[in-house]
Amino acid sequence: MDATEIRSALAHSCSLPEGRGRAQRLETLAAAAKAGPDRALEGAVLLELAKAYAQGGEWDLAPVAYARLLRIHDDFPAELGAIAPSVHWYLKWMTSGLIGNPAVPLPTTYRWLDELENRYRQQGYSARPVFALRSDLARELGEHEQAARLLDAAMAAPRDGMSDCEACERSGWGVDCARAGDDEGALAQWRPVLDGERSCAEQPQRVLAHALLPLVRTGRTVQARNAHLTGYPLVRHSPDLRHAVAEHIEFCALTGNEARGLDILAAHAAWLTDQGSDAAARLSFTTGVSVLLRRLEALGLGDLCLGVGTVYSVRANLDIEIGALSDRFDARNDSTVVSARVATRLAQQPLLERLPLGLRHTLPRPARPQRAVTATERVAAAAEREAEALWLAGLAAARLIDRPAVAERHLRRALSIGATVLPAEHLARLSSQLVMVLSGQPGRESELADAALDAVARWEGISDADAVHLTFVAARAFHRAGRHGEAAALFEQPIAAGKVPYPAAEMAVLRRQYAESLRRLGRFRAAARQFVEAARLVHDDPGRIELQADLVWAAATALENCDEDDQALAAYLHAAQLWGELGRVGPRARCLRSAAWVQIWSRSGESDERPWLATMGGLLAELEQRAGAAPSAEVTSELAHTHSQLADMRREVGDTGAPDS
Numbered sequence: 001m002d003a004t005e006i007r008s009a010l011a012h013s014c015s016l017p018e019g020r021g022r023a024q025r026l027e028t029l030a031a032a033a034k035a036g037p038d039r040a041l042e043g044a045v046l047l048e049l050a051k052a053y054a055q056g057g058e059w060d061l062a063p064v065a066y067a068r069l070l071r072i073h074d075d076f077p078a079e080l081g082a083i084a085p086s087v088h089w090y091l092k093w094m095t096s097g098l099i100g101n102p103a104v105p106l107p108t109t110y111r112w113l114d115e116l117e118n119r120y121r122q123q124g125y126s127a128r129p130v131f132a133l134r135s136d137l138a139r140e141l142g143e144h145e146q147a148a149r150l151l152d153a154a155m156a157a158p159r160d161g162m163s164d165c166e167a168c169e170r171s172g173w174g175v176d177c178a179r180a181g182d183d184e185g186a187l188a189q190w191r192p193v194l195d196g197e198r199s200c201a202e203q204p205q206r207v208l209a210h211a212l213l214p215l216v217r218t219g220r221t222v223q224a225r226n227a228h229l230t231g232y233p234l235v236r237h238s239p240d241l242r243h244a245v246a247e248h249i250e251f252c253a254l255t256g257n258e259a260r261g262l263d264i265l266a267a268h269a270a271w272l273t274d275q276g277s278d279a280a281a282r283l284s285f286t287t288g289v290s291v292l293l294r295r296l297e298a299l300g301l302g303d304l305c306l307g308v309g310t311v312y313s314v315r316a317n318l319d320i321e322i323g324a325l326s327d328r329f330d331a332r333n334d335s336t337v338v339s340a341r342v343a344t345r346l347a348q349q350p351l352l353e354r355l356p357l358g359l360r361h362t363l364p365r366p367a368r369p370q371r372a373v374t375a376t377e378r379v380a381a382a383a384e385r386e387a388e389a390l391w392l393a394g395l396a397a398a399r400l401i402d403r404p405a406v407a408e409r410h411l412r413r414a415l416s417i418g419a420t421v422l423p424a425e426h427l428a429r430l431s432s433q434l435v436m437v438l439s440g441q442p443g444r445e446s447e448l449a450d451a452a453l454d455a456v457a458r459w460e461g462i463s464d465a466d467a468v469h470l471t472f473v474a475a476r477a478f479h480r481a482g483r484h485g486e487a488a489a490l491f492e493q494p495i496a497a498g499k500v501p502y503p504a505a506e507m508a509v510l511r512r513q514y515a516e517s518l519r520r521l522g523r524f525r526a527a528a529r530q531f532v533e534a535a536r537l538v539h540d541d542p543g544r545i546e547l548q549a550d551l552v553w554a555a556a557t558a559l560e561n562c563d564e565d566d567q568a569l570a571a572y573l574h575a576a577q578l579w580g581e582l583g584r585v586g587p588r589a590r591c592l593r594s595a596a597w598v599q600i601w602s603r604s605g606e607s608d609e610r611p612w613l614a615t616m617g618g619l620l621a622e623l624e625q626r627a628g629a630a631p632s633a634e635v636t637s638e639l640a641h642t643h644s645q646l647a648d649m650r651r652e653v654g655d656t657g658a659p660d661s
Contacts (some may be wrong), residue, residue: 001032003041010045013052018239023052023061030065040079040531043072049088050094055240059278060104063112066094070115091116093127099137100280102328109137120162128157129164132172139176142335151176167193167203173297175210179341179640182256183214194227205234211246211250216351222450224251225355230485232264233492242271245326247289250345253292256354258299259361261292269307272314275321283325283338285343286318293318294346301363322346356457358471359493382421389418393430404437411437425462431455432466435473445481449474468499475515484517491517505544508537512551515558531555532571549578553591565602569595585626587620589638592619593645600649610655616646 001009008251013029016022026049046069053062073080073087079161080087084252088622092608099103117130135150158447163169174189192198193207208231215224232248235241246266252261265272266655272289275282293315296304302312309317322342329338399584418427438448452474459466475490491514494500500507515530535551538544572595579588592615601611623639626632649655 001029003036003038006033006036006041006045010048013048018052018055020056020058023049023056023058025531026052035069039076040071040082043069043076043080043087046171047071047083047090050090054097059094059101062094062097063108070119072442086159088119088123088125091119092133092162096133096136097278099133099140100278101368102279102325102332104332106332106334113137125162126160128154128159129162131157132164132169136172139179140329140335140337141189141333142337143456144180147176165198165200165203167198167200167207170198171203171207174207178210179212183218186214187211187218187220205231205238205241206244209235209247211240213254213351214246216251216255216355221352221355224255225357225453226483226486228252229489232485232487233489236264236267240270240281241266242268243284243288244283245271248349250288250291251260252357253295254348254350255357256350257357258292259359259363260357262363263361265292265306272307272318279325279328281300283322283329283342286322286325287342287579290315290318290322290346291348295350296363297365297391304364337485340504354457356453358453358456358474358490359467359499360460361496362461364400385417386421389414389422392417393426396430396433400433404440408434408437424458428455428458428462428466431458432638433472434468439473440475445477449483449486450476450480452477464499465501468494468501472501472510476510479513479517486519486578487517488514488521488523503542504537505547508534508544508547508551511537512554515554517560519554524558525564527560528555528558528564528567531558545578545582546584549575549582549584549587553579553587556591556594560598565598569598571600572598585623585632586634586638589642591624592616593642596645596649600652610653612649613655615643616649620646 009025011031013022013025016025026045030042030045030049033045036042046065050062050069053059053065053626069087073084077084095109095116096321098109098112100455113130113134116133117127120127120130129149131154135147135154138144138147138150155362164172170193174186177183177186177189183492187194190207190211193204194211196204208227211227212231213223215227226250231244235244235248238244245264249261249264252264254387271285293306293311295316296302296311300316302310304311306314326339326342330336332536390412392410396407396414399407399410413432415430415434417428418430422430431451432455433631435452437618438444438451441448451503452470456467456470456474459470471490471494475487478484478490479488491510495511495514502510511530511534515534517529518524518527518530531551531554535548535555538548538551541548552571554573556575559565559571561569572591576588576591576595579591596615596619599615619642620639623635623642626635
C-alpha cells in the first residue's frame with residue numbers, strides 16, 4: 001500500500017465499529033506505514049491503533065503501539081509536531097486504562113506512570129493529571145492515606161491543556177467519596193455537573209449514573225428519579241458506558257422498580273455474553289446486573305426466563321465470572337480492595353419500597369407461594385384512620401374548584417393517613433384529584449409532575465388508561481418546566497409502547513411537545529421523527545392545516561440539523577406550500593429561504609446546477625407581485641430579507657452574475 005492508500009484506509013477505519021475488527025484493520029495499516037518512508041503517517045496510524053485498543057477493551061495491547069509511537073515522536077519531532085499534543089493527551093488516557101486492567105502487571109503500570117510524568121515535565125505540562133492517576137492506583141491498592149495525599153497534590157497543581165475538564169475531574173473525585181461512604185461529599189463534588197454548570201462530551205451522563213444511589217441514600221428521591229429519567233437515555237446506546245447502564249439497573253433493583261430494571265437488562269441482553277470489554281467495565285456491568293438478579297430471586301422469581309437461561313442460572317454464571325475477575329484484580333494488586341468493594345455492592349438491600357418512575361411492566365407472580373400476613377402483623381386503630389382519611393377526602397372534594405389550596409392540603413393529608421388503610425382504587429382517585437388541583441396552579445409544574453408520577457404508580461394494575469394519561473401529564477409538566485430530559489423519557493414510555501389515549505389532533509400536539517424536548521436535548525433525528533408523525537396525524541384534517549404547516553416546518557429544521565438535507569428540503573418546500581394555502585406570507589417566505597440555503601449547502605458541486613437561484617427567484621417574483629397589488633409592512637419586510645439573503649447566497653457560492661442569470 002502506498003501513502004495515499006493508507007491515508008484513505010485510515011480515514012475509512014474511523015467509521016468501523018469499535019472492536020477487534022477495527023483494531024485488526026489498523027494493525028495492517030500500521031505495518032504498511034512502518035514499511036514506508038512517511039513517519040508522520042505511521043504516527044497517525046499508531047495513534048489511532050492505540051485508541052482502538054483502548055476503545056475495544058484491549059488495554060494490554062495499547063502500550064506496544066504507544067512505545068513505537070513515542071520512539072517516532074522522539075526521533076522525528078518535526079514530522080510528528082502536528083499531532084504531538086494528541087500523543088501526550090492519549091498517553092495519559094492509555095496510562096489510565098492500565099490502572100484498571102488486571103492483565104497489566106503493577107511494575108508495567110508504574111513504569112508508564114513514570115514515563116507520563118517525565119514527558120509532561122519535559123513538555124512543561126502540569127503534573128495535575130499525573131498526581132490524579134497515581135492517586136487512583138494507590139486507592140486501588142488500598143493505600144488510602146497515600147491516595148488522599150496525591151489527590152490533594154493534584155487539586156493543588158495548576159490546570160492546563162493536558163488536564164481533564166472540571167466535570168470529569170469532579171466525576172472521579174465524587175466516586176472516591178462515595179466509595180468511602182461519604183455520600184454528601186460525593187454529591188458536593190458532583191453538584192456543578194448535576195446542576196448543569198459543568199459538562200463535556202463525557203458528562204453529565206457518567207455523573208448522573210454515579211449519583212443515583214447516593215441521592216436515594218441521602219433522601220433526595222425526586223432528584224434521583226430525575227437523574228434516572230434523564231441519564232439512562234444518554235447511555236443506553238453506548239457500549240463503552242455499559243458500567244453506567246448497570247448503575248441504572250442497580251438503581252431500579254433497589255428502589256422497587258425491578259420490572260423496569262428487567263426491561264433495561266432485556267434491551268442490553270447481548271452484553272451479558274459479550275466478554276470483549278475491558279475487565280473493569282465487565283466487572284462493573286456484571287456486578288450491577290447481579291444486584292438486580294439477586295433481588296428478583298429474593299422476590300421468588302429465580303425461575304423467570306432470562307435469555308437462554310433463568311434468573312437463577314444467569315446469576316450463578318455471573319457470580320462465577322465476578323469472582324474470577326475480582327480474584328484477578330486482587331492478585332495483581334496484592335490486596336482485597338476490589339473483591340471487598342464488589343461484595344459490598346452485591347450485599348445491598350432495597351432502599352425504598354417503590355420510587356415511581358412512570359409506566360412500568362409488572363413482574364410475574366412468584367412461582368412459590370408467599371407467606372400470608374398474620375393478624376398480629378396488620379397495622380393497629382386502622383378503622384379510625386380510614387374514617388379520618390375519608391373525612392378529609394370529603395372536605396377536599398368540596399373545595400376542588402373554589403379553594404384549590406385548601407383542597408390540596410386536605411388531599412395530601414388524606415393520602416398520608418389513608419396510605420395503608422384505604423382501598424387501592426380510592427387512593428388512586430385521591431392522587432388524581434391532587435394532580436387536578438395542582439394542574440390549575442401556574443408555576444408548580446415540577447410539583448405537578450411529581451404528583452402525577454405518584455398517581456401513575458397508584459393506578460398501575462387498576463386502570464392502564466389512567467396510568468398512561470397521568471404519565472403524559474407528568475411529561476408535559478416537565479416540558480413546560482424546561483426539564484426536557486425527564487420530559488422526553490416520560491413521553492417515550494407510553495408512545496414506545498403504542499399507547500395513544502387521545503384523539504389525533506391532541507396526540508399531534510403532545511408529540512410536538514415531545515419533539516421539542518428532544519430538540520432541546522440535541523436529539524435532532526428523534527425530534528424529526530416525532531414532528532413528522534405529529535404532522536401525519538393531522539394530515540387529513542382541514543381544520544388543522546396551520547398546525548400541520550408548523551409541524552412540517554419544525555421537522556424540516558430538525559432534519560437539517562442532523563444533515564438529512566434531501567428530507568429537510570422536501571419538508572421546507574411542503575411547509576411553504578401549506579403556508580401558501582393559508583395565505584401566510586412571512587412563514588412561507590422563511591421556509592423557501594431556508595430551502596434555498598439547504599440547496600446551496602447540499603449542492604453536488606457542478607457550477608451549472610443552481611436550484612437555489614430558482615427558489616429565490618420565484619420567491620422574489622411572488623413577493624414583488626404582492627407588494628404591487630397589496631403592499632403591507634410584512635410583505636415589504638420579507639422582500640427586503642429575501643434580497644439581503646440572496647446577496648449572502650451569491651457571496652457564499654462566489655456568484656457575481658446578474659440577478660436573473
